[in-house]
Amino acid sequence: MNHDALQNPSIVGNYRAMLGESPVWCFRSQSLIWVDILQHRLLRYWPQQDDRIEIHELPFLCSAALLTTEPEQFLLVTTQGVMLYDYRQQSYRLLCCWPEDHRTRPNEAAIAPDGSLWFSTMDKTAQLAIGSWYRFAYGSTQPEIMLSGQHVPNTLVWHGKHAWFADTFRHCFCRCDAQRISESTLHEWPIASLMADGSALTHNGILLNACWGSACITAYRLGDAAPEWLATHSLPVTQPTSAAFGGPDLHDLYITSASDGLVEPANIEGALLRYQTSYTGQRATLFTLNNH
Numbered sequence: 001m002n003h004d005a006l007q008n009p010s011i012v013g014n015y016r017a018m019l020g021e022s023p024v025w026c027f028r029s030q031s032l033i034w035v036d037i038l039q040h041r042l043l044r045y046w047p048q049q050d051d052r053i054e055i056h057e058l059p060f061l062c063s064a065a066l067l068t069t070e071p072e073q074f075l076l077v078t079t080q081g082v083m084l085y086d087y088r089q090q091s092y093r094l095l096c097c098w099p100e101d102h103r104t105r106p107n108e109a110a111i112a113p114d115g116s117l118w119f120s121t122m123d124k125t126a127q128l129a130i131g132s133w134y135r136f137a138y139g140s141t142q143p144e145i146m147l148s149g150q151h152v153p154n155t156l157v158w159h160g161k162h163a164w165f166a167d168t169f170r171h172c173f174c175r176c177d178a179q180r181i182s183e184s185t186l187h188e189w190p191i192a193s194l195m196a197d198g199s200a201l202t203h204n205g206i207l208l209n210a211c212w213g214s215a216c217i218t219a220y221r222l223g224d225a226a227p228e229w230l231a232t233h234s235l236p237v238t239q240p241t242s243a244a245f246g247g248p249d250l251h252d253l254y255i256t257s258a259s260d261g262l263v264e265p266a267n268i269e270g271a272l273l274r275y276q277t278s279y280t281g282q283r284a285t286l287f288t289l290n291n292h
Helices: none
Strands: 005-012 021-026 031-036 042-048 052-057 062-067 072-080 079-087 089-095 104-111 117-123 131-136 144-151 155-160 162-169 171-179 187-190 196-201 206-211 216-221 228-235 240-247 251-257 272-278
Touching: 021 062, 031 062, 031 240, 031 251, 062 104, 062 117, 072 104, 072 117, 104 155, 117 144, 117 155, 131 155, 155 206, 162 196, 206 240, 206 251, 216 240
Parallel strands: 021 240, 155 196, 196 240
Antiparallel strands: 005 272, 021 031, 021 251, 031 042, 042 052, 062 072, 072 079, 079 089, 104 117, 117 131, 131 144, 155 162, 162 171, 171 187, 196 206, 206 216, 216 228, 240 251, 251 272
């Protein structure tokens, strides 16, 4: 792996998020979608349309907006439950209620290879290990709990026969069967002192992990054993939160960040960053709406 993997950095727009998260590249519209969790905002950026950015205010806390099999219909993971959001109408309908009480909120979320939603929950104060991982398929009345006792569950990707995730405050990467997170197939590896937040995955199994509080993104190769460290790339933001590949050929890397908790944040904190890379990403998986 070369050390020029991230090149030509740029800051996208003037928006600065309190807690920018969950970037997803919409290949249909050639746009990037992400959220500002604490400000209750959904953001969208079209690099090929004069760098246009739209901001939608949401009436609830939302940790992720994900693609579905219907264009311009996005899946929102919120404190009120899982919503189907009509982007043009800015309207939403409830697919299932929030499965927990007011102490927790949603955090990581991604679409599994089978078209179901997997999402995590966490203590709103990030103090207690009361989070869980859930699976939700369209038409279900409630999400199915897969694993409990999580602190700050993050990074959810699928590679080969496995699903990979992290627990930020426990400083570990976890791997399990691709069909379901379960104790019987769970393996864990420590990540030293780094706080692993969200990640992007290349087409050939290289995980680019945003390291909260460390102003860097770290590359690992995923395989059948522990993640293999490849390189660490410095970033101009203190608290990178997640990453996604975008652009026509999925060579651009978008990185979200947060200003929340910083005493005197520089102007760049909370910005959306874009890099040209030597990597190639994967197209986002779609949530299956089978009764539309």
